Amino acid sequence: MGTDNISSVMVIFGGTGDLTHRKLMPAVYNLLYDKSLPENFCVVSVGRRDKTDEIYRNEVYESIKKFSRIKIDDELWKNLRDRIYYQKFEFNDDYGYSKLKDFLRMLDDKYQTNGNRIYYLAVAPEYFELIVEKLHQHGMAENEKSWQRVMIEKPFGKDLNSAVYLNKKITDVFTEKNTYRIDHYLGKEMLQNIMVIRFANVFFEPVWNNKYIDNVQISSSEMVGVENRGGYYEKAGALRDMIQNHMLQLLTLTAMEPPIDLTTDSIHDEKVKVLKSLKELTPDLVLKNAVRGQYEGYRNEDRVSPDSDTETFAALKVFVDNFRWAGVPFYIRTGKKLPVKSTEIVIQFKPLPGVLYFKEYGGLMPDLLVIKIQPEEGVFLQFNAKRPGTLNKVIPVRMDFCQNCQVGMNSPEAYERLIYDALRGDSTLFTRWDEVEYSWRYVDKIAEVWKNNKPEFPNYKPGTWGPYDADELLLRDNFKWWNIGGFYDENV
Numbered sequence: 001m002g003t004d005n006i007s008s009v010m011v012i013f014g015g016t017g018d019l020t021h022r023k024l025m026p027a028v029y030n031l032l033y034d035k036s037l038p039e040n041f042c043v044v045s046v047g048r049r050d051k052t053d054e055i056y057r058n059e060v061y062e063s064i065k066k067f068s069r070i071k072i073d074d075e076l077w078k079n080l081r082d083r084i085y086y087q088k089f090e091f092n093d094d095y096g097y098s099k100l101k102d103f104l105r106m107l108d109d110k111y112q113t114n115g116n117r118i119y120y121l122a123v124a125p126e127y128f129e130l131i132v133e134k135l136h137q138h139g140m141a142e143n144e145k146s147w148q149r150v151m152i153e154k155p156f157g158k159d160l161n162s163a164v165y166l167n168k169k170i171t172d173v174f175t176e177k178n179t180y181r182i183d184h185y186l187g188k189e190m191l192q193n194i195m196v197i198r199f200a201n202v203f204f205e206p207v208w209n210n211k212y213i214d215n216v217q218i219s220s221s222e223m224v225g226v227e228n229r230g231g232y233y234e235k236a237g238a239l240r241d242m243i244q245n246h247m248l249q250l251l252t253l254t255a256m257e258p259p260i261d262l263t264t265d266s267i268h269d270e271k272v273k274v275l276k277s278l279k280e281l282t283p284d285l286v287l288k289n290a291v292r293g294q295y296e297g298y299r300n301e302d303r304v305s306p307d308s309d310t311e312t313f314a315a316l317k318v319f320v321d322n323f324r325w326a327g328v329p330f331y332i333r334t335g336k337k338l339p340v341k342s343t344e345i346v347i348q349f350k351p352l353p354g355v356l357y358f359k360e361y362g363g364l365m366p367d368l369l370v371i372k373i374q375p376e377e378g379v380f381l382q383f384n385a386k387r388p389g390t391l392n393k394v395i396p397v398r399m400d401f402c403q404n405c406q407v408g409m410n411s412p413e414a415y416e417r418l419i420y421d422a423l424r425g426d427s428t429l430f431t432r433w434d435e436v437e438y439s440w441r442y443v444d445k446i447a448e449v450w451k452n453n454k455p456e457f458p459n460y461k462p463g464t465w466g467p468y469d470a471d472e473l474l475l476r477d478n479f480k481w482w483n484i485g486g487f488y489d490e491n492v
C-alpha cells in the first residue's frame with residue numbers, strides 16, 4: 001500500500017474511551033507494522049481525564065499489547081510512541097480548542113503534516129454536532145491549502161429526522177467528500193470480497209437472480225447480551241443498532257447491480273438503488289413481516305428499564321422489488337444471546353425439477369452458497385453428489401474456502417482499512433449520505449409500527465434462535481433458517 005500524500009495529524013476526540021483503546025490504537029499500530037502509515041503522521045487524543053503524554057502512551061501500549069492482531073514489537077512501538085499526544089479538555093471548552101489549534105500547528109512544523117487533519121469522533125453521538133461546530137468556530141475545519149476530514153462513529157442519528165439534522169450540521173462545515181460515516185462492517189475483508197466473488201466469477205453472476213435463487217438469508221448473531229452498554233442499547237435496540245446500518249449494508253452488497261466501474265460514486269449509486277427498490281412497507285406488512293424479540297433477563301441488565309420494550313432480536317422479510325430480484329424473499333435476522341457468534345449470508349438456490357432423484361435417493365437438498373463474514377471468513381458451497389457405495393444415494397457435499405483458517409492469513413481489522421482509506425481520501429467503504437437516508441426511511445416505518453404496538457416481552461430464552469415467530473416467518477413460505485456458524489450438519 002502506498003503512503004504518498006497522506007501526511008496528516010489524526011485527532012481522536014474520545015481518546016481515553018473504549019473504542020480508541022480496543023480498536024483505533026491497535027489499528028494505527030498495525031498500519032505502522034504493514035508500512036501503511038505515512039512517515040509524516042502523528043496522533044493527538046482528546047479526553048477529559050487528567051493525564052500526561054507519558055501516562056497516556058503507557059496506557060495505549062497496554063491496549064495495543066492486549067488487542068492488536070499483531071504482537072507488539074517494542075522497537076516498532078518506539079517509532080509510534082513519541083508521535084502520540086494527549087490533550088485534556090471538555091468538548092464545550094473554547095479555550096481547549098484554541099490550545100489544540102496552536103498545538104496542531106506546532107505539530108505541522110514538527111512532522112511536516114501540512115495542515116492535513118483527520119478528526120475522528122470516537123464519542124457518544126450527542127457530541128458529534130458540538131465538536132464539529134467548535135472546529136468550525138475555531139477555523140480548524142477548513143483550510144484551502146490542505147485537507148480536513150471528519151470520521152464519525154455510528155449511530156448516525158436515531159431516525160430519519162435526527163439523521164437529516166445531524167447531516168446538515170456536519171455538511172455545513174465539512175463537505176460530503178470530507179465526511180466519513182463509519183459502518184465498520186464495510187471495513188471487514190469479506191464484505192469487500194462480496195463484490196469480487198459476485199463480479200469476478202463466471203459461475204456466480206449468471207445465476208444471481210430470481211430465476212435461480214429461492215431466498216437469501218442474512219444473519220448476524222451474537223452470544224453476548226448487552227453487557228455494559230445497556231444505557232445506549234435501551235435507546236437503540238436491534239433495529240437501530242444493527243438493521244439500519246450493518247444488515248442493510250450486507251443486503252445492498254448482495255443485491256446490487258454491477259457498478260459501471262469501481263469508483264466510489266459508481267458503487268454507492270448501485271447500493272442506493274437497492275435501498276430505493278425495497279418494497280414499500282405498510283403497517284400491515286410490518287406486522288406480518290417484521291418480528292422482534294427480547295431475551296429473558298434483559299430487563300434485569302444494568303441501566304435497562306425493568307419494563308423495557310427494547311428489542312434484542314429482529315427478523316425481517318424484505319423484498320427488493322426490481323427486475324433481478326422480484327419475488328425473492330430476503331430474510332434478515334440479528335440478535336443477542338443467540339447460540340453462536342456469526343455473520344453469514346446464505347443464498348439458497350431453487351430446486352431442480354424432481355424427475356430424477358426422488359426419495360429413494362435420499363431427496364435433494366437445495367444448493368447453498370454461504371458467504372461467511374465473521375468470525376470465520378470464507379465461502380462455502382453445498383451441492384449434491386452421489387454417496388460412495390452400492391446404494392444410489394444422493395448426499396449434500398461441501399466445498400469450503402476458509403480465508404482466515406489458512407496459515408499466515410491474518411485479515412486486517414476493519415478499522416485498519418477504514419483509517420487507511422480515510423488517510424488516502426477514499427470513501428468507498430463509508431456510507432454516503434443517501435445510503436443513510438434511505439435506510440432510515442425504511443427502518444423508521446418499522447419503528448413507527450412497533451412503537452404503537454406493545455410487544456409481549458421477553459419472548460425468547462438465551463441460547464436459542466429467538467422467538468418462534470422468526471421461524472414462522474419462513475415456515476409460511478415453506479423455508480427454514482439455515483443454521484449458521486458452522487453448524488450446517490444439523491440440516492443435512
Ligand SMILES: NC(=O)c1ccc[n+]([C@@H]2O[C@H](COP(=O)([O-])OP(=O)(O)OC[C@H]3O[C@@H](n4cnc5c(N)ncnc54)[C@H](OP(=O)(O)O)[C@@H]3O)[C@@H](O)[C@H]2O)c1
Nearest residue numbers: 014015016017018019047048049090091122123124153154
Ligand atoms: N466501543 C466500541 O467497541 C464501539 C463500537 C462501535 C461504535 N462505537 C461508537 O464509538 C463512540 C465511542 O464509544 P466508546 O465505547 O469508546 O465510548 P466511551 O468508552 O464512553 O468513551 C467516550 C470518550 O469520550 C470522552 N468524553 C465524553 N464526554 C466528554 C466531554 N464532555 N468532554 C471531553 N471528553 C468527553 C471520554 O473521555 P473521559 O473518559 O476522559 O471522560 C472518552 O474518551 C460511540 O459513538 C459508540 O457508539 C463504539
